[in-house]
Amino acid sequence: MAVSDxxxxxxxxxxxxxxxxDDDLREMYRLVALARGVDExxxxxxRAGRIPFVISGQGHEGAQVGVTWALERGKDxxxxxxxxxxxxxxxxxxxxxxxxxQYATAGDPSSGGRQMPGHYGHPDHNLLSVSSPVATQIxxxxxxxxxxxxxxxxxxxxxxxxxxxxxxxxxxxxxxFAAVHKLPFILVVENNGYAISVxxxxxxATENVADRAPAYGIPGIVVDGADVLACYAAARExxxxxxxxxxxxxxxxxVGRLTAHSSDDQQTKYRSEExxxxxxxxxxxPRFREQLRAAGVLDDAAEADISARIKAEVDDATTYAEGxxxxxxxxxxxxxxxxxxxxxxxxRDWAEETGQYDRLAxxxxxxxx
Amino acid sequence: xxxxxxxxxxxxxxxEEMARDExxxxxxxxxGRKGGVFLATDGLWDEFGPDRVxxxxxxxxxxxxxxxxxxxxxxxxxxxxxxxxxxxxxFNQLLSEAARLRYRSNxxxxxxxxxxxxxxxxVHGALYHSQSVEAFFAHIPGLxxxxxxxxxxxxxxxxxxxxxxxxxxxxxxxKLYRSVRGDVPDGEYTVPFGKAQVTRPGSxxxxxxxxxMAHYALEAADRVAADDISVEVVDVRSLRPLDKETILGSxxxxxxxxVVYEDNRFGGYGAELCATxxxxxxxYLDGPVMRVAGPDVPGVPYNHVLEDWFMVNPDKIEAAIxxxxxx
Numbered sequence: 001m002a003v004s005d006x007x008x009x010x011x012x013x014x015x016x017x018x019x020x021x022d023d024d025l026r027e028m029y030r031l032v033a034l035a036r037g038v039d040e041x042x043x044x045x046x047r048a049g050r051i052p053f054v055i056s057g058q059g060h061e062g063a064q065v066g067v068t069w070a071l072e073r074g075k076d077x078x079x080x081x082x083x084x085x086x087x088x089x090x091x092x093x094x095x096x097x098x099x100x101x102q103y104a105t106a107g108d109p110s111s112g113g114r115q116m117p118g119h120y121g122h123p124d125h126n127l128l129s130v131s132s133p134v135a136t137q138i139x140x141x142x143x144x145x146x147x148x149x150x151x152x153x154x155x156x157x158x159x160x161x162x163x164x165x166x167x168x169x170x171x172x173x174x175x176x177f178a179a180v181h182k183l184p185f186i187l188v189v190e191n192n193g194y195a196i197s198v199x200x201x202x203x204x205a206t207e208n209v210a211d212r213a214p215a216y217g218i219p220g221i222v223v224d225g226a227d228v229l230a231c232y233a234a235a236r237e238x239x240x241x242x243x244x245x246x247x248x249x250x251x252x253x254x255v256g257r258l259t260a261h262s263s264d265d266q267q268t269k270y271r272s273e274e275x276x277x278x279x280x281x282x283x284x285x286p287r288f289r290e291q292l293r294a295a296g297v298l299d300d301a302a303e304a305d306i307s308a309r310i311k312a313e314v315d316d317a318t319t320y321a322e323g324x325x326x327x328x329x330x331x332x333x334x335x336x337x338x339x340x341x342x343x344x345x346x347x348r349d350w351a352e353e354t355g356q357y358d359r360l361a362x363x364x365x366x367x368x369x
Numbered sequence: 370x371x372x373x374x375x376x377x378x379x380x381x382x383x384x385e386e387m388a389r390d391e392x393x394x395x396x397x398x399x400x401g402r403k404g405g406v407f408l409a410t411d412g413l414w415d416e417f418g419p420d421r422v423x424x425x426x427x428x429x430x431x432x433x434x435x436x437x438x439x440x441x442x443x444x445x446x447x448x449x450x451x452x453x454x455x456x457x458x459x460f461n462q463l464l465s466e467a468a469r470l471r472y473r474s475n476x477x478x479x480x481x482x483x484x485x486x487x488x489x490x491x492v493h494g495a496l497y498h499s500q501s502v503e504a505f506f507a508h509i510p511g512l513x514x515x516x517x518x519x520x521x522x523x524x525x526x527x528x529x530x531x532x533x534x535x536x537x538x539x540x541x542x543x544k545l546y547r548s549v550r551g552d553v554p555d556g557e558y559t560v561p562f563g564k565a566q567v568t569r570p571g572s573x574x575x576x577x578x579x580x581x582m583a584h585y586a587l588e589a590a591d592r593v594a595a596d597d598i599s600v601e602v603v604d605v606r607s608l609r610p611l612d613k614e615t616i617l618g619s620x621x622x623x624x625x626x627x628v629v630y631e632d633n634r635f636g637g638y639g640a641e642l643c644a645t646x647x648x649x650x651x652x653y654l655d656g657p658v659m660r661v662a663g664p665d666v667p668g669v670p671y672n673h674v675l676e677d678w679f680m681v682n683p684d685k686i687e688a689a690i691x692x693x694x695x696x
Contacts, residue, residue, distance in 0.1 A: 112475030129474040143438020173431035
């Protein structure tokens with residue numbers, strides 16, 4: 001996805017071997033920082049009572065941007081999960097797209113306000129809609145990869161999940177099938193050490209999720225999830241393998257979860273202050289920033305410019321989402337099927353029959369077309 | 370018009386749809402080289418190759434889940450669950466994913482997929498090769514459920530299913546596979562969803578049934594005709610979407626309704642038919658809406674005496690018809 005023109009941009013020593021220009025690196029940094037900016041704003045809005053629920057990706061952004069950068073936007077596919085804010089931004093969704101999902105507005109491209117925040121998706125960017133049962137999406141990504149192989153499209157499909165999800169049976173079924181058929185598929189496990197409150201020691205008998213990969217006959221790579229460029233390098237190799245027809249790869253990025261599981265979780269009940277302080281010291285955002293500064297890719301002016309643009313973008317997204325319409329309850333029976341309840345009447349609408357629409361919040365202007 | 374068996378009609382529908390549309394694939398356990406344990410996919414592997422007729426590992430959740438993904442990326446999969454009894458590892462994929470994908474994404478994504486599964490008892494299949502599972506799935510908005518009873522409908526409905534843009538569960542009563550033969554027209558006909566079929570006109574009582582029970586209902590109706598009891602039989606065949614118009618039209622005409630289903634009685638699909646009739650045709654009823662259904666034990670027992678005890682048959686239906694007609 002290295003889109004910048006190398007003739008006009010510099011190439012630093014840290015980007016050279018990876019084929020990344022300085023512009024690429026600055027854009028990757030911007031995405032990590034933008035994801036953090038969107039995420040921090042979500043928590044502010046939650047505390048202010050503007051949005052009822054937040055599920056966060058803080059601490060995961062470096063791994064998400066690094067891995068996602070290796071995939072081709074508009075061609076490859078991603079089945080994301082509920083912490084995939086940076087992944088979705090890197091793959092083409094905007095800050096407005098993410099913020100309308102927090103507010104569950106009529107124009108929210110992920111679900112039109114039907115799903116909880118965190119359940120992102122966008123057909124224009126090949127980002128498959130997220131659901132809440134964990135790990136189900138691995139099979140969808142495997143199926144997308146199967147279709148890519150049968151149709152010879154050259155696409156790669158990746159899915160992202162936490163290490164908690166990696167214990168589900170669907171992961172076994174999906175990895176096994178993808179490996180048997182050498183599908184162009186990548187499983188990315190963002191191991192943050194906790195399945196809500198349960199530590200990895202109570203989830204895994206092995207040290208790494210990636211240790212399971214050899215049992216499927218595929219490579220399992222463990223990578224420092226706070227090292228954006230290491231994540232990119234691992235993903236680039238996996239993508240190349242997949243495109244060569246050599247089959248799937250499991251990438252496990254060790255990350256830290258900087259926030260509680262969600263806005264409804266009190267993590268100090270099961271995590272110490274010392275542990276949280278240590279996590280913040282390994283935050284991928286300042287680490288990537290220092291890495292780029294040391295390599296001469298980022299200076300004060302560039303950093304200030306990026307920060308200002310992100311603040312403006314997050315402000316704009318918040319204002320935009322605040323001003324968006326609520327979904328019209330009269331549209332709630334739509335899209336059960338591609339056509340309106342074929343051969344059968346739509347479900348009985350008690351709101352209509354009892355005059356509830358006068359009371360419901362929708363402004364009624366979004367007439368069913 | 371050529372006559373074919375039920376399973377020949379199903380096989381032909383898949384073969385012709387695969388020939389017509391290269392995005393149609395078949396996947397499941399033993400569907401390839403062996404051609405399926407019932408031979409429903411026999412010959413497809415030779416004709417279309419292992420890319421489009423895929424022998425999967427024993428992984429029902431994957432069979433359905435990967436079909437969802439393949440559908441998202443441009444294919445029209447026909448996953449086969451070897452026996453409907455084994456569909457439950459895929460229940461989460463059907464309920465939480467396939468049925469909800471379009472609704473939860475506000476029509477951004479859809480899932481054109483036809484899950485085929487043999488169901489039903491009376492074949493010495495015992496608890497785990499006899500089950501009727503339609504009630505679990507008919508409860509879920511976002512899934513379409515069809516249960517054909519004739520070779521004609523099997524082929525026409527399967528064509529419609531493959532061409533549909535939403536997930537369809539296609540349940541085939543395995544006792545019909547080779548025991549039923551019927552006219553199947555040449556050429557590309559389809560049978561639409563949401564249309565029940567009056568298979569025997571009558572005036573005094575309506576029997577609603579589907580699958581094997583649609584045949585048993587006709588047999589019972591024949592028997593009581595000798596005693597001047599005129600029974601109308603409606604083959605529901607499209608469980609969801611449901612053709613309320615034909616069903617309620619028939620009940621309003623006859624004034625009596627008997628609902629027959631092979632599944633356990635309590636909370637079965639037929640209970641929804643009874644409720645619909647009670648709500649929407651109450652003023653026309655001359656007797657209680659009655660049911661003949663399987664007993665409420667956890668499965669169909671194996672020994673033939675026990676299996677006979679379990680199964681709804683023409684005798685049981687006949688007795689219920691006589692009892693309801695006497696009202």
